[in-house]
Amino acid sequence: MKSSHGHVLVIGGGGTGAAIIHDLLLQGFSATLVERGELTSGTTGRHHGQLHSGARYAAGDREIARECIQEVEILRRIAPESLEMNYGLFLALTPEDLAFAPDFLDACREATIPVREIPLDQAFRMEPNVNRQARMAVLVPDGTIDAWRLPLQFFATARAGGAAIRTFTEVMEIESAAGSVTGVRVREQATGREYRIAADMVVSAAGAWAGTVAQRAGIHIPVTPAPGTMVAVKKRLNNMVISHLHPAGDGDIIVPQRGLSIVGSTQWLAEDPDSIEVPSAQIEYLVRRASEMIPAFRETPFHAAWAACRPLAGASSNVEDGRKLSRDFIAIDHGRSDNLKGFISVIGGKATVLRAMGEKTVDLVCEHFGVRRECTTAVTPLLPHRAYYNTVPAGRSA
Amino acid sequence: MSNFLADPREPREPAVATAVFRIARSRPGSPDPAWREYEVPLKGHTVVLDALEWIRSRVDNTLLYRHSCHHGSCGTCGMVINGEHALSCTTNVMDLLEKSREAGGPPTVVVEPLPTMNLIADLAVDPAPLFRDFPAGAGYLRESEFNRGSEVPREIERFVRFENCIECGLCVAACPVVRIRDFMAPAALAAYNREIGKNPDRAAELLGEVDSDRGVWGCDRHLECSRVCPTGVYPAKHIVELQRRIKKSREA
Structure with missing residues (x-):
């Protein structure tokens, strides 16, 4: 030494x-x-496991997004066996989402994230379970981490x-x-x-x-604990990370992992990070949000619900x-x-x-x-x- | 921005039932556990790990156990729950009570640490024995079989996923052979077969390492490993496949 x-x-x-x-x-x-x-x-350990290309953050903060894509490339080199590097799709579902898409794409490109819009029929061939009402699909280098x-x-x-x-x-x-x-x-x-x-x-x-x-x-x-809830179902419905193309909100990401699909997240404020309990209402809410992106999520048997505390200074x-x-x-x-x-x-x-x-x-x-x-x-x-x-x-x- | 941040009150819900948890409390140097009981309020979705977290944060912060992902992916929270080897994070307490009631038993949840691992204290074990005989250089990724035939982005060769085995040790702890003699045990042997399946070039080398009495020939086919596996690895199937591969290589 x-x-x-x-x-x-x-x-x-x-x-x-x-x-x-x-x-x-x-x-x-x-x-x-x-x-x-x-x-x-x-x-x-309770992280839903998304390896962030940065696309989720780009519109709000180019700097964080740029750091994410740099680190994705680094982790792919130093720890490939702990990553399911399958890329991700952002799906625009509503006219509002479509209106937001140009800003989203510009922000990603400014943050040096390699994004590209792909034809919807191609997106459906990649991910047959996603909502066929989707209006636009954007491919990004997202993945899954074993937390x-x-x-x-x-x-x-x-x-x-x-x-x-x-x-x-x-x-x-x-x-x-x-x-x-x-x-x-x-x-x-x-x-x-x-x-x-x-x-x-x-x-x-x-x-x-x-x-x-x-x-x-x-x-x-x-430091205020700010927990968020995640819900996993007992079948892997997607190979790629599926995200709702809109300004970030609740339940807008479905991360696949092993044989599961996981939707996250929410955020609330708590007093004690040791005594967090999963609110039942949020489980139903998250399943509903996930089903907007992958309709079969709702019919898939429940596997687990849990919460993790982000720290807010x-x-x-x-x-x-x-x-x-x-x-x-x-x-x-x-x-x-x-x-x-x-x-x-x-x-x-x-x-x-x-x-x-x-x-x-x-x-x-x-x-x-x-x-x-x-x-x-x-x-x-x-x-x-x-x-x-x-x-x-x-x-x-x- | 989260819709839930607007509400300043921390969500708290009333309990729908209570259960008595009877927990084996052990300290280093005193192998016989002292049993402690705790009454825990339940919601419909409460799992055994939630109950342990409730006990530790509200009643007794000296209770030790391992946990990390809370959704059956990390493999750290295996325990013996009402006599069954199981993950505490995916074992629903209301389901346990229902089973107990059907069997005419009390509404009690008995929790003990995984045997065959090195006990730290209470329900916490050091899983080092589990990893002793894993094949060197075995990867942890495999091709995804989900949505088979779907198009893959040109940036990658194929869709991949982590192995089913979460290395929780339930199969090792439940294996009757492990308790009576030196045996490489189901998890490691399953990993050998998986690795040979992914890298046929390594077959001769790896089969040589398991062709022994403490390797594949040590299995007595109790099938407990396949019964308790929480992620569908079915280790017994892999052991039989390794035996078949060895026999076939001898004939060749």
Whole structure:
């Protein structure tokens, strides 16, 4: 192993934490990741699995869309086995949709997303189950992510590189001396044993739980959990991601995966990310919306309904001071905003751009340590997901 | 923008029933579980995993279990539920109560961890034993058989999808052979057959790795693996196919 620039402790075993710890190891840091439960047991794993070409976001935000298409190309190279890369169709269903289509196409092209309108009869030959009343079809490079195995590939690679990954380990306190982070006190959930892990820097990637984690350093960050519901049916009705061509709304995406089709999503505001319940009315609503795109969705047996919490950062001085690493991904340097050096919180982002979130976060880590940055994650193929279990775990407590 | 954001109230619905969950609580070093009971309110769509989340967030935050996708795709949440090996995320609680009632049993849901894995605590296990004998270099994608014959965009060769096997370990935990002797177990053997099917070039190499008493000849044909598989892999069928491939290669 290369000599370490320092020991970084990452809190949160979701997609963001996975990409961060992988990048840290490649960059020559030693790193430990702690996660309260199983890996990806928060928001990441419950993702409906869309690999976003960016077309869904382009009209609203070219920058996010451009980042999506760049990351799609990168993930196809570094983690092809965790992607069903079957492309996607946007379908215009109403006159309003048709009126919106020129803006949609322009926005996608400005964001460098390779989109093309295809004849409707060709679209129906690709996806025989879609609504035959569709008025226009646009092909985009969407796909499906395995929301458990893609992050696991990052974790497997990090672990093989010497990262310590400790699941069922909760951070109880972020410790400091003279205004700088010194480490964390954690509880091993299985035994109740508490112990200290020394760290030169602590990165919180706890998503909807970022507020709870920051509290353990005595810092307030207003994070509101914003859950969304998804519904899966017991048959794969489409091979490509099917989206409603309109300004983004509820239930306008059907993501196929293995033998299932999944419709998402909705969004509401909750108090506690741990006690989210799926509202029955939203299940019926989503099935109805899905049936507008694929009429057979309604007749297909129900498989599962679940909800996942996006984190929404609210208004506060530290959030205002936070650096926008992209439009929807912010890093709060608590050294600047809360007088605690060596502690940063990263909030937001999207599953498709997890690698980029890792890169931007580790840019900040390198800045903190004064290390020359050479990010190589875009060109480093990841180990297969099963390597996570086949590799002798480094730093795992007995 | 979501229509539901306009409503500031978090959606909460009344329970339609309650169930008693009897859960095996274990800690490292004490193999005999202590049984704890919890009364959990139910909605029609409540699954066992929802109930565990309810217990952990409202009654007892020391309860440990694995979960990730909540829709039967990741394979992390396998458990033994009322004696059956099942995914907690797709096991509906009202259905369990109905079955219990038909059998004249109490409205109780008994939950235990998957055997044959390494117990962490409570219902959480480390699934490392499951992955021990998977074939090296086996991919996870296959050609999609859905809407067969449909046109494919010129940008790709074919429609693909992930393998059916979600590596949940239910087949391994339910296999009577795994409990009595060293056996590569159904999940790994099924993966061998899938890999040979996709890459016939590797057949000789891979068949050599399973042609043993701990490989395909260790199967006693209890068929529990195929019965419990939540995604229709039917591992027993793959084991028989591997046996047939080996016999055929010997004749050649």
